[in-house]
Amino acid sequence: MQALKHYMDDGGLFDELVFNFCVAEFVILLLTAIVMVVWIYKGIAPQIKILKIAANNVKEGNLDFSVATGGTDEMSEVCNAFEDMRVRLKNNAKDRLEDEAEQRALISNIAHDLKTPITAIKGYAEGMLDGVADTPEKREKYIRTIYNKANEMNTLINELTLYSNIDTNKIPYNFQKLNIHSYFEDCIEELGMDLENQHIRLDYANYVDPDVLIIADPEQLGRIIHNIVSNSVKYMRADVASRIAITIKDVGDFVQIEVADNGKGIATKDLPYVFDRFYRADASRNSAAGGSGIGLSIVKKIVEDHGGKIWVTSKENEGTTMYFVIRKYQEVMYE
Incomplete structure (x- = not known):
């Protein structure tokens, strides 16, 4: 080996070989770098361009586009993160427009x-x-x-x-134990006087044991009854004697209150929306009857805050029945 090196040194061939090797290595590294740059550029540049266009759309207030990708590389993750941000912005903008529309409707x-x-x-x-x-x-x-x-x-x-x-979720509640019989006797007495003055018959039946208690805010529970009854009064029919019936039933862990009327009723297509804020099934009819359009949405909120639920059944020209349940008060036994 030493002899070969001595021979190549003598002819200058060894230095030339080293030089050629270095040049070849440099060329290989350069070509590799070029290939890598081109490959990375081709992979990233389109996504960067998409993100640039997306950013300009957001700046102009246009959120109707998508930059979601199915890749797993870093740029795909950036695009997907941008897409999540766009969706949130669009939903926020939609909610804001709906809130503004609701505010205008309320006013x-x-x-x-x-x-x-x-x-x-x-x-x-x-x-x-x-x-x-x-x-x-x-x-x-x-x-x-x-x-x-x-x-x-x-x-x-x-x-x-x-x-x-x-x-703003700031309804003031004063929850307390209420005897269902005593509470509704007072409530029915007050309602009966008001409805009698409006020539509306009030029927009342209570099938709950006299000692049953519920946990409720008496003022807000009264608001539930008042709003439901007021809604019934608005849409009474002129061709029949007006009647409202309030029935109290025991349904296990809950007390169920039913408020039925023989009024105009609600169309089947409108039933899913009666508890929506500002919803009015018949704009012309409701305009004459009055009302802010938030009464039943208030009722639903209060019932749910009491741990209950509310629903409705109705037939046009036959009447409507509102049902809601309130949880009973039960003593917790400790051993």
Whole structure:
């Protein structure tokens, strides 16, 4: 070996061989680097271009595109992360538009429903000022009408306040043990007087044991009953004697309350939406009947916050029945 090296050194061949080897190695490394750069560029450049276009779309407010990929490399993960961000932005934008639409609907409904009693109050007040109510009977009638219309306005404002609390999950609750018999006897007595003045018959049946207790907020439970009954009153039929029936049943761990009427009923296609905020099954009919469109959505929220559920059955021109359940109070036994 030493002899070969001595021979090549003598001819300068060894140095040339080393030089050629280095050059060849450099060329191989250079070609490899070029191939790698081209391969990486071809793999990354399209995705970078897609991300650039996507970023420009987002900047312009256009979120109707997709950059999702099925790859597992780093750039694919970046694209998928960008896609997740786009979907969240789109959903947030959609929710914001829906909230804005709901706010506009609420303002429109409240404005319409406040205008009616305000107009009536103004008309009857002007009648009293102009001397139209010239007898004690007329004056009493005018004052009572003004009082009732003011109560309507107060109810709408209370609904609006409660709606605001619902939207922020800040409904104030005062849960306590309630005897189902005692509570509903008082409730029915109050409802009966109001419905009698409106020439609506109220039937009541309670099939629960007298000592059964529930855990509920008495004020909010009363709001549930009031809102359901008020909704029934709005859509009574003129061709039959109006009737509302409230039935209390024992269904195991729950007490079930049913509120049935013989009113106009609800179309089958509208039943899935009756508890949605601002939903009105018949815009023209509801416009005449009034209401903010949030009464039953408030009812659903309160029932669910009590650990219960609510549902409805109805047939057009036959009537509607609202059902909801409230959990019974049960003593926890410790051993």
